[in-house]
Amino acid sequence: MGITIRQLARLCGASTAAVSLVLSNKDQGRVGAQRREKILRLAEQYGYQSNSAAKGLAEGRTYRVALAIEGVLSDHAIIGQFSFYERLGFLAKALHDAGYSIEILQVDTGRKTADVCRDLARIAADGFVLLNWEPEAAAAILLSLREKRRPAVASGTLLRDDQYTWTDVDRAAAFEDATRRLIRDGRRQVVFLDCEVHHTHLPEKQAGFLKGVRDELGRDGKRWMFASGGSSYDDVVSLTQKAVRRMPEARAFLLTDNFYAAAVEHALRREGLHPGADCRVIGFGDTALADRCTPRLSHYSLQVERQVEFGIGALLEEIQNPDAFQPRHQLFGPEFIERDT
Amino acid sequence: MGITIRQLARLCGASTAAVSLVLSNKDQGRVGAQRREKILRLAEQYGYQSNSAAKGLAEGRTYRVALAIEGVLSDHAIIGQFSFYERLGFLAKALHDAGYSIEILQVDTGRKTADVCRDLARIAADGFVLLNWEPEAAAAILLSLREKRRPAVASGTLLRDDQYTWTDVDRAAAFEDATRRLIRDGRRQVVFLDCEVHHTHLPEKQAGFLKGVRDELGRDGKRWMFASGGSSYDDVVSLTQKAVRRMPEARAFLLTDNFYAAAVEHALRREGLHPGADCRVIGFGDTALADRCTPRLSHYSLQVERQVEFGIGALLEEIQNPDAFQPRHQLFGPEFIERDT
DNA sequence: TTGTAAGCGTTATCAT
DNA sequence: ATGATAACGCTTACAA
Numbered sequence: 001m002g003i004t005i006r007q008l009a010r011l012c013g014a015s016t017a018a019v020s021l022v023l024s025n026k027d028q029g030r031v032g033a034q035r036r037e038k039i040l041r042l043a044e045q046y047g048y049q050s051n052s053a054a055k056g057l058a059e060g061r062t063y064r065v066a067l068a069i070e071g072v073l074s075d076h077a078i079i080g081q082f083s084f085y086e087r088l089g090f091l092a093k094a095l096h097d098a099g100y101s102i103e104i105l106q107v108d109t110g111r112k113t114a115d116v117c118r119d120l121a122r123i124a125a126d127g128f129v130l131l132n133w134e135p136e137a138a139a140a141i142l143l144s145l146r147e148k149r150r151p152a153v154a155s156g157t158l159l160r161d162d163q164y165t166w167t168d169v170d171r172a173a174a175f176e177d178a179t180r181r182l183i184r185d186g187r188r189q190v191v192f193l194d195c196e197v198h199h200t201h202l203p204e205k206q207a208g209f210l211k212g213v214r215d216e217l218g219r220d221g222k223r224w225m226f227a228s229g230g231s232s233y234d235d236v237v238s239l240t241q242k243a244v245r246r247m248p249e250a251r252a253f254l255l256t257d258n259f260y261a262a263a264v265e266h267a268l269r270r271e272g273l274h275p276g277a278d279c280r281v282i283g284f285g286d287t288a289l290a291d292r293c294t295p296r297l298s299h300y301s302l303q304v305e306r307q308v309e310f311g312i313g314a315l316l317e318e319i320q321n322p323d324a325f326q327p328r329h330q331l332f333g334p335e336f337i338e339r340d341t
Numbered sequence: 342m343g344i345t346i347r348q349l350a351r352l353c354g355a356s357t358a359a360v361s362l363v364l365s366n367k368d369q370g371r372v373g374a375q376r377r378e379k380i381l382r383l384a385e386q387y388g389y390q391s392n393s394a395a396k397g398l399a400e401g402r403t404y405r406v407a408l409a410i411e412g413v414l415s416d417h418a419i420i421g422q423f424s425f426y427e428r429l430g431f432l433a434k435a436l437h438d439a440g441y442s443i444e445i446l447q448v449d450t451g452r453k454t455a456d457v458c459r460d461l462a463r464i465a466a467d468g469f470v471l472l473n474w475e476p477e478a479a480a481a482i483l484l485s486l487r488e489k490r491r492p493a494v495a496s497g498t499l500l501r502d503d504q505y506t507w508t509d510v511d512r513a514a515a516f517e518d519a520t521r522r523l524i525r526d527g528r529r530q531v532v533f534l535d536c537e538v539h540h541t542h543l544p545e546k547q548a549g550f551l552k553g554v555r556d557e558l559g560r561d562g563k564r565w566m567f568a569s570g571g572s573s574y575d576d577v578v579s580l581t582q583k584a585v586r587r588m589p590e591a592r593a594f595l596l597t598d599n600f601y602a603a604a605v606e607h608a609l610r611r612e613g614l615h616p617g618a619d620c621r622v623i624g625f626g627d628t629a630l631a632d633r634c635t636p637r638l639s640h641y642s643l644q645v646e647r648q649v650e651f652g653i654g655a656l657l658e659e660i661q662n663p664d665a666f667q668p669r670h671q672l673f674g675p676e677f678i679e680r681d682t
Numbered sequence: 683t684t685g686t687a688a689g690c691g692t693t694a695t696c697a698t
Numbered sequence: 699a700t701g702a703t704a705a706c707g708c709t710t711a712c713a714a
Contacts, residue, residue: 004690050692101444356686
């Protein structure tokens with residue numbers, strides 16, 4: 001236990017109020033300059049650290065934020081959602097830096113939304129973050145929290161509603177941009193390969209691709225889309241082979257996810273193609289995965305860090321001033337990360 | 342904000358002390374039975390929830406536990422340490438259930454241990470958990486925390502020291518057991534395939550294997566161990582092929598990790614073998630990964646859940662009674678999970 | 683057996 | 699401008 005403002009006050013010959021105000025930067029000239037300096041100097045010297053329990057008690061806050069996830073934490077690794085952990089890491093850091101500790105709630109996916117909402121309302125936390133939830137469940141939970149005037153934000157969920165605070169990457173825009181990029185680069189045919197373990201966002205991605213093909217080439221891209229039955233490395237290899245054999249002229253490949261990109265590159269090589277040299281390959285998702293491929297995969301980013309920055313910014317603002325807060329959302333546009341392919 | 346003990350006391354016609362004692366189960370017959378009942382009934386009825394800020398303030402606790410990890414949270418997915426997230430999930434649940442919130446500290450691996458220790462000491466938390474740290478760094482940090490009398494435990498690290506609290510699975514014992522199992526099952530040759538992304542624990546695993554071979558067959562197993570250069574799916578496929586061609590009689594395969602087990606099974610099939618039918622394959626690690634293989638992989642478990650139970654139990658005990666606490670450790674013996682191979 | 687009251691560290695509302 | 703002082707909710711030593 002370090003020094004308290006009371007002790008500091010005694011040392012400075014000031015009142016606890018003065019110390020408190022100075023240390024939390026809330027004195028609007030209420031404290032004289034030389035006294036102010038002395039307080040700050042001694043606080044620094046004695047390594048003062050504010051006690052968040054006391055602060056929270058006085059302010060009626062908990063200084064905790066609940067992070068709600070669908071299912072068990074480790075499930076997301078199995079379904080290839082690496083970005084989930086990236087998001088969790090950024091959230092943890094941002095909240096830690098803002099003085100909040102976290103509460104990870106692993107919500108059983110089998111439960112009824114109403115029950116989940118009731119349980120969430122019981123949690124003693126200043127705010128809630130929903131990580132990568134499906135839109136329907138997220139909307140229901142956000143609604144229920146909103147009714148109880150509990151600050152909340154969905155991070156990694158695209159909602160159609162502007163009553164809530166949410167953020168996500170615009171997958172449709174990213175895939176449209178990728179498609180245009182490949183075509184403008186001189187490719188007359190683009191293969192769209194679905195190699196995601198978790199197919200949640202497939203429709204958005206397909207829509208972006210089809211729009212890009214139609215706008216650039218004036219034709220329907222439906223026959224250029226390939227989806228595999230299973231979702232293992234081998235499935236993706238055979239899917240790629242099938243696509244290459246069906247469209248032997250194609251020199252452009254668009255992947256729905258970076259997760260099995262190594263399998264695609266492997267299969268392309270087996271078919272005599274050389275990603276980055278005689279054909280282009282563009283992925284989507286986690287950069288660390290893309291950089292583990294050889295050659296390293298060019299791809300569109302999920303912009304998780306920016307999403308977290310936006311979401312936590314909004315959440316903290318709502319916590320600080322719930323009445324003035326207006327729900328807001330942000331859909332991040334395409335960001336291309338150029339690598340070797 | 343729910344009901345407080347003061348309000349509850351008024352409702353029951355009792356004192357706040359009585360309510361407090363009853364609700365925290367600290368009344369040793371100090372409160373009359375019928376009054377006790379009434380307090381409990383009303384608390385239940387009004388959904389009383391203790392305010393952890395107030396509780397912490399009164400007790401001089403924070404009700405926070407810091408979880409320190411090496412590097413960034415998402416790194417562990419890239420290096421195939423799925424069990425890391427399983428551990429984190431179990432820890433989060435156990436701590437949540439015990440009323441603690443968490444603070445995730447992503448420690449930059451490039452920093453000097455002394456600096457890390459200094460920063461950790463600044464953290465306002467009742468206890469520390471080190472997740473999957475390397476032994477040297479873990480020991481240094483545990484020592485420094487011990488000197489400052491801060492409760493701490495290493496979860497997923499094997500230390501040679503019984504001055505600290507730590508827990509891990511006994512990899513050497515698991516690999517010895519696996520080897521004996523395969524040999525006693527009638528296999529005269531056992532292939533040891535290193536297919537882990539992260540090679541930290543390889544020496545322990547090799548030692549267990551060599552001991553098993555020596556004890557059962559009285560020979561040296563060194564020539565039966567194969568390690569790949571890279572650590573991709575394709576590397577593991579070629580590694581397996583090489584092993585099969587080098588030891589065509591072998592009908593037993595022991596894998597250092599479940600991560601690329603699908604690659605091994607794939608390669609075995611390509612070589613005309615059928616895991617689970619004409620040959621045995623035993624892995625090590627995450628069960629969810631093993632169950633995603635076809636056929637599902639028999640393997641030795643990391644026993645993460647039991648490790649967490651032990652570690653958190655010890656940590657909470659140390660937090661509650663730091664003076665009486667004796668450091669303890671537990672190395673979990675082999676647990677075989679039989680599946681199809 | 684039961685109740686009173688003094689803390690815990692901080693914030694915010696008062697007088698001065 | 700500045701400093702007492704009363705909350706905040708809970709625990710616990712002590713008095714009754």
